[in-house]
Amino acid sequence: MPSPRRGSGADPNPGSDLMTRTPNRRLLVLALATAMTGPAWAQQTVDPQAAFGITPPEQQAPAAPVARPDSNFTVSDIRVDGLQRIGAGTVFTYLPIERGDSVDSSRIAQAIRALYKTGFFEDVRAGRQGDILVFTVSERPAINKLTVTGNKDIKSEELLKGLGDIGLAEGETFDRLSLDRVTQELTRQYNNRGKYNVEISPTVSKLDRNRVDVTIAIKEGKAAKIRHINLIGNEAFEQEDLTDSWESAESNWLSWYRRDDQYSREKLSGDMEKLNNYYLDRGYVDFSVDSTQVAISPDKRDMFLTMGLTEGEVYKVSSIQVTGDTVLPKESIERMVLVKEGQTFSRALLELTADSITATLGNIGYAFAQVNPIPDIDRDDRTVAINLQVVPGPRVNVRRLVFKGNTRTSDEVMRREMRQFEGAWYSQVAIDRSKVRLQRLGFFEPGSVDVQTQPVPGTSDQVDVVVNVKETTSGSFVFGLGYSQLAGVTTSVQLSQNNFLGSGNRISVEAQRNVYLQRYSFSFLNPYFTDGGLSLGYNLWWREFDNSEFNTAQYSSTSASGQMVLGVPITESDTVSALFGIDRNQISTFRGYTPDSIVDYIDALGARTFHSWRTELAWARDTRNDYLQPTRGTLQRVSLETTLPGSTVQFYKLNYEFSKYWPISRALVLNTRIDLGYGDSYGSDSVRVFCQTNPGQPLPTPSGAVMAAAPADCAPGSTYDRTLVASGLPFFENFYAGGARSVRGFRDNTLGPREAAANSTYLQPLGGSLKTVGSLEMFFPTLFDSPAARISAFVDFGNVYKDVDAFDANELRVSTGVALMWRAPVGPISISYAFPLRQGDNDEVERLQFTFGGAF
Template sequence: MTRTPNRRLLALALATSLASLHAAPSMAQTASSASDSRFTVSDIRVDGLQRIGAGTVFTYLPIERGDAIDSARISEAMRALYKTGFFEDIRFDREGDILVISVTERPAINTLTLSGNKDIKTEDLMQNLKEIGISEGETYDRLALDRVTLELNRAYNNRGKYNVEINPTITRLDRNRVDVTINVNEGKAARIRHINLVGNEKYEEEDLREGWESNESNWLSWYRRDDQYSREKLTGDLEKLNEYYLDRGYVDFSVDSTQVAISPDKKDMFVTATLTEGEVYTVSDVKVTGDTVLSKEQIDRYVLIKSGQTFSRTLLELTSDSIIAALGNIGYAFAEVNTVPELDREKRTVGINLQVVPGPRVTVRQIRFKGNTRTTDEVLRREMRQFEGAWYSQAAIDRSKVRLQRLGFFESGSVEVETEPVAGSNDQVDVVFNVKETTSGSFTFGFGYSQLSGLTTTLQLSQNNFLGTGNQIGVEVQRNTYLQRYSFSFLNPYFTDEGMSLGYNVWWREFDNSDFNTAQYSTTSAAAQAVLGVPLTENDSISLVFGIDRNQILAFPGSSPASIVDYVDAVGQSTFHAWRAELGWARDTRNDFFTPTYGTYQRLSAEITLPGSTAEYFKLNYEFSKYWPLNRLMVLNTRFQLGYGDSYGSDFERNVCFQNLPAPVDDDNNPATPPIQPPRPAPSEPCLPTSPDYRNTLRASGLPFFENFYAGGVRSVRGFRDNTLGPVDFSTASLFRQPVGGAVKTVGSLEMFFPSLLDTPAARVSAFVDVGNVFKDIDSVDAGELRASAGVALLWRAPVGPISISYAFPFRTGEDDELERLQFTFGGAF
């Protein structure tokens, strides 16, 4: 920091007075006295240095050995050293022909701490402090700190916080260091008690203030915070007021004055705005001039404002933006459209001249990526729709940005694009994509224990960006008393340069019993599958899965539902082999992988077991999800899922004999209540006409029970226990309720997300209504049996993994439904 002129004049005056003493040459002399007896510098010595090296001083010092110096040279040298900002005090002396420079260094900032700031983020404040020169390792400057204090007060005042207190504290340390602590007491923002518009005659104040961010205190202010005064918000609201009138033809509209009054206790604000409405103007003529590049017919398609219409600034801006976008898509990155209005105040008309300035047509020299510390450039580059060496296209760049956001490798909203002109060239630019990576996988390892399942060990690894290659890999190992499961999956989404994906899945699973929300039976199954994906368009793709699987089922007569036992007996074997194929189509136009705010996702799939499989059947699934951005505060998601399955070909049918056991009775030898099916052993064959056993014809048709759909839980209809909706079985001797699923599934939801309620893109709060159920078959579908719930949910991509917590109130239930209002899921992440 440069010394103040007053201090330099004082030093020169003091040097002049010392020169009048005519000190002996052997005594230390001031620079001024030395200049009176002009001398040549034989050597230079710097005293008082602590952190700064002498070489640094000599770098800035405009005097060298052998130079002849006088008072002018000394003044120049003093200014140069003060300008470095390293020193609080500088003095020039002379010892013979040696120039002695005595300095007092400014202390260095050891630590810089901010506390108490909530309204302004610490990282933003630190960046601003660094730009001013206040940061750890820099020299401490009290004037700069005073400037920071003033700027912080002004920033908080603009946010309506007039009671803010900024208290910097300086702690001196050894080795000429200081600790700087800035304590912020933000206080509470002043509340807007009254807003008054003066001069509006054509429109009601209620209509004019619709959509304003500033509002008088009301019952929703605790959430919206719209009653907290902010100069920026008020300025934006007045601009909305201006747009409101200009969109309705009031070209002469103006806000004449704005008055903001504050109560003595600085807690209440009163806003008054005086305006002049003027008269309504119509458009007399619209013409496009300049080098339009495009043909007149093409340009006319983008002109939305027409002669004879009431003037509208919005239509005028859309016209300009459309022309600029059209030119930007064919290489004119710096195109401009200048609007020149021609007013006729007597006729109340306005003529519009759109002057097109296309600028140079540019190509993209380089595409660079910043922030991808883990993901390789190749993975990102293959998502580009803008190519190096091609004409610049804003549409292709925007599309590339969306594709990067949909990868799921980066934080929501973190992909930013910069266009940098190439130095020395007016027809080339570089495009830079800035990204911020996030966890793209999950890792779960844990132990659990319960009386039913005993000790449970789970190891699950899922990575959507394995080693930064973009490949997807998944490994799972889970063991407990009832379950053993091992699986491995791999997918290369760019097996070919054209975007064809290829992968495979292998898994083995053994259930000694199911999780207690589904029917009781045991399975040992294994499968191997190949997965192929082919892109059709930017948003559409098809997928093909082909595999073979084996499923061995063990049902327990007297415990498993009768329908399951009968199905297995009718087939005549407990091991099901299948050649399986699945064909799917998907369309995805969402703008983000984790937290989309607009766009649609659809998927239609058909799965079939090929002829020759033990059971021949098919399953159809359709998913639909659409995001509707209502405003900056709310995003509506509408979604539903339909599933249907059935068998094809001939049904299984067998005549079997069972031991004719007596029905169970209670302690008084009365039939058990409720009546239940007697337990029965495995069928005995052959079934002889004289056999005392009874004969029964069993038939297995429709979708196999082990492929049934289930609903209920945090991923379908919240508020109901997982997998408990739909058909249930009470007929077994165990007497407990067993959901058995069904061949038809229908689930729908309306969910309102509030992105700005939590100050982080990684979390969203929502309010929802879920509807759905599962039905035995297509003939059993009954809208009156649909279940419904309403509630709130929190979705958070936490450091430990994705977390979903919901609290639901089921309001359409059945007598035997199993309710579970609080539900959550989570997984560990790395």
């Protein structure tokens, strides 16, 4: 096939045209081409084998010998030999010579440099065949595959993206210079992370059709550890006080978790800034770090840091004034100033003042307000005069709210949580509040809600508020199938979704069946039944089970219930809710196997089926900053549940739940939790007298009515047997403690009062009318890189008591242990291992516990 000519006007390989590629990113070739000052034909060919370890493809032989263009001539045609992947049209685009031009050696040299600058070729030569100008080229190889191995500190996605930005990517033209730059940059990046033993080994493998595979093998090694930090020149403060907040520290017993002994240039730079702030916050205006020396051991494993300091003198504030356009009355702005005349200078108070003024102006629409503190330092008197210059900028209106990343959740669900509205003045408080409300939905990854303000092009008084989120699993699906000799075939299906079809509605459906349990339930909640935030929900369930399988007293029950729930928000953090329901509970007991106190309670009532008209009023306050993994804030809930007159048993239950998250540091979050409950009956106690005519045959009173006095009411010929009284909270409404969601380390529901049946010595858990449960739990949010998992250490305590009079603090059970929580794709999973610190003789210990489902 003849070589392509410019005069023909045809491109033999148009599909490979590379005009869209950037031609000037091959700096090495450009430098070589620029260095050519002699005739173009004197240019020496770069040996591809020496540069890349690759033999260039066979050059296409010209039809006749090609001579050096050693004299001026007029170009009748242009031909390019040696092209494989690159189209001739692309080459002609970059050539500064056209057919009909008169050329000499300088113009030909210019053309060669232009082709080198494209970065497509490793060798370019010029020749002449009659009046035809012939360029013979050797193309650079294309990258067939790019592989990075051994990297842990730098993620592969970020690494490949960075390589692509400099042209080192699959499909791009291979350039050794780019590969060398990558090697140097990676070495620098790892050195900044304290890994001085890193080895970067690039390998280039030749393939057919002028292609190569590039492999970058990384051996990261271990980070050098800081063995000693020495501050020189600090006289006013101890070194321990100065370095207390540093991210860099000498190796200590917590370094395995904090990783603070791993040297990093970025961390050290931040620590120097903290050191500077420490002194400026205490009036040392002239403080300076004179020198920073970092020494490394010969094996590159130990680091020694030395900093020389100059403290200077303490400065006082001589005067402070507010200038500029304050927008609000100047007196209002001046009241926000925390720095007072005569005080020791503090940059922290100065910045806090500026932030307060900026936030105040930002809340009334001045999104770009600035407060510039201008100090006037008098070094003779050791004083500083401060001028706070207020620059409000234009008042800004929000044009649009834009939501990104919500692939399932509809915009409407997110929009109704926003407190910043379109068409309203910009408000930083409203935006911050909107962010917290979105995080508390539980639909997005912790910390993934990011709100940005983007100016509208062409205007100075409008912005768009862009909300970026990353969605997470908001539901769970469980299907179980099993078999055991005791329970037979067990099947269960449970589906719960807190964001059903992206609508924000909550739906849960459950079906479970085995020998001992049948349960079917359905619940639905619409948190925005009205635009004002009124929530409406329904709960329906039917259950038949043997309680003995749930670590409670041995009796069976069949129950059903229908409930309606209504919620009304009264503030941003407070909600009042009401529940109204009807339920039916049929109890079956077995004297000799069921504790006598339960059997006597039912006999005293003379009923085994309980009907209830149930109501509940509750108040809740939620100030947590996140639904899934909060790090600060409080959750409180107080509820009163009661049955209405006309119910089989009239009783009430009070519950109080409190949970507060304390951010100790970036790596530690403390949660304090308490759960209290109390219940009792109201109205008159139920009393029933039993008489008997024959032993073992109890006979109720002739009228069958409840009576207060016993012997005199027995029928003639019968004798008094006993009087039974049903009082207090019904046994089937008792509180229970122990288990993975209560006091870990003890079996579910086994703490508190126990009683043996007549035919057994086993003490069965009864529960109680008073519950006291609490916990101290320390979370380690940075121990795992994944936001879906976290670990904690805890101390749990609690118990249940028969009534208030039976409360004894010495009877509280205590356990300690560790827990792992993981938000799996099918729902949250929690695993804990606990050691009881205080336990009773009859307590049932269960150290390893596992739960699936439910929030954590």
